[in-house]
Amino acid sequence: MHIGLIGPLPPPFGGMANQTKQLNELLTSEGLKVTLVRTNADYKWHWVTDLKGIRALARLLPYLLELWRVAGNVECMHVMANSGWSWQLYAAPAIWIGWIRKVPVVVNYRGGDAERYFKSSIRWVAPSLNKATVLVVPSMFLFQVFELFGYKAKVIPNIINLERFKFKPHLISNNRSLRLVITRNLEKIYGIDTAIHAVAILNSILIDVKLVIAGSGPLQDELKGLAETLELSHSVEFVGKLEPEEIAKLYYDADIMLNPATVDNMPNSVLEALACGLPVITTNVGGIPFIVKDNESALMVEPNNAQMLADAILKLVNDYDLYNKLAVNGFAVANQYGWCVVKEQWLGLYKELVDAS
Structure with a gap:
C-alpha cells in the first residue's frame, strides 16, 4: 500500500510531531510506501520567517x-x-483535497481541548469533518467528545517506543534527595505553577527536593519568576526542550514523574514514564482516567491543588510497596501501546479503506 501521511515533524519535539515521525518510520519498516507531507516544512526563503x-x-x-x-x-x-x-x-485542506481526488482520508484527531474548541467552532469544523472517510482518535476520552457532537470515531491509541523507553527499577527513600520531573510544554494548561507550589510545601518537610522541568513555552519567564519568588531557584531546574533520548535518561534518573495538567487527552509523556518504570502522579482530567487507575497504575490528584499534589508525593516517598506497585502496573499499562499491538489496527484499517475504494 501507498500511504500519504500528513503532519508535523520535530523539531520541536512534541506529541503530534513525535507520533508522525514514529508512524512514518514504523509503517515503512512494515513494507508500506509512505509519502510524508510536512505541515511545518522549512520556509523556502529564510527571510520570510520574520x-x-x-x-x-x-x-x-x-x-x-x-x-x-x-x-x-x-x-x-x-x-x-x-x-x-x-x-x-492544515487538516481541513488535506481532507478536501483527498475528497476531491477520491482518495480515502483518515483523520487522526488529537488534543485535550477538543470539546471546548468544538463548542465554539463546530460550524467551521463540521463541513470538512463530514468529508473524511473515517475518524480515528487515540483515546476513549476523545471518542466520547466526538459522540457529543454526533460523530462516531474509531479508537487507535498512540504509539510508545518501547525500544527507547525501557523498564528500569527505581528506588526511593525519604532519607535522601528526591528528584521529580515534568516533561510538558510551559503553557497554562499544563499546571506547572501548581507543581512549583507543591515543591515549596515539600521543602519544609523533606531534606532535599529537586524538580526538573523539561519543556519550553510562553510561560518560561513567568514560571522562573515564580520559583525565584518562592525562593526555590536551587530546587527547580528548567532544562529546556529535550530530544526523546534525553527524556528517557531524565526518567531513569528521576524518582517520580508529575503531570499537573488542567487539560489533557492521552499524554505520551505519561505513558513513556510508565514504560521506564517511573511512578507517575497525575491530575484526573480529560483522558487520564481512561489510561491509568488511581492507586493501581498511578496516583491521581485534582488540578490546581498544590497541597494535594504534595501529599501524594509524600505518600509515595513513605510507602515503598505502593511505589513499587505503581511501577510494575504502570509498565503493564505502557506495554499496551507498543507497535506490536497497535500496528495491526492501523494496517487493518488501511487495507479495509483501500479495498473499499
Whole structure:
C-alpha cells in the first residue's frame, strides 16, 4: 500500500510531531510506501520567517500544491489533526483535497481541548469533518467528545517506543534527595505553577527536593519568576526542550514523574514514564482516567491543588510497596501501546479503506 501521511515533524519535539515521525518510520519498516507531507516544512526563503502574515502564506501555498500532487499518487491519506488554526490551515485542506481526488482520508484527531474548541467552532469544523472517510482518535476520552457532537470515531491509541523507553527499577527513600520531573510544554494548561507550589510545601518537610522541568513555552519567564519568588531557584531546574533520548535518561534518573495538567487527552509523556518504570502522579482530567487507575497504575490528584499534589508525593516517598506497585502496573499499562499491538489496527484499517475504494 501507498500511504500519504500528513503532519508535523520535530523539531520541536512534541506529541503530534513525535507520533508522525514514529508512524512514518514504523509503517515503512512494515513494507508500506509512505509519502510524508510536512505541515511545518522549512520556509523556502529564510527571510520570510520574520514576516508574520507573509510567512503563513509562504508555507501554505507549497503545502497545498504538495497535497494535491501526493493525493494523486497514494491509495490512502492519513491526516494528523488538532484543534484551532492547525485544523483550519492544515487538516481541513488535506481532507478536501483527498475528497476531491477520491482518495480515502483518515483523520487522526488529537488534543485535550477538543470539546471546548468544538463548542465554539463546530460550524467551521463540521463541513470538512463530514468529508473524511473515517475518524480515528487515540483515546476513549476523545471518542466520547466526538459522540457529543454526533460523530462516531474509531479508537487507535498512540504509539510508545518501547525500544527507547525501557523498564528500569527505581528506588526511593525519604532519607535522601528526591528528584521529580515534568516533561510538558510551559503553557497554562499544563499546571506547572501548581507543581512549583507543591515543591515549596515539600521543602519544609523533606531534606532535599529537586524538580526538573523539561519543556519550553510562553510561560518560561513567568514560571522562573515564580520559583525565584518562592525562593526555590536551587530546587527547580528548567532544562529546556529535550530530544526523546534525553527524556528517557531524565526518567531513569528521576524518582517520580508529575503531570499537573488542567487539560489533557492521552499524554505520551505519561505513558513513556510508565514504560521506564517511573511512578507517575497525575491530575484526573480529560483522558487520564481512561489510561491509568488511581492507586493501581498511578496516583491521581485534582488540578490546581498544590497541597494535594504534595501529599501524594509524600505518600509515595513513605510507602515503598505502593511505589513499587505503581511501577510494575504502570509498565503493564505502557506495554499496551507498543507497535506490536497497535500496528495491526492501523494496517487493518488501511487495507479495509483501500479495498473499499
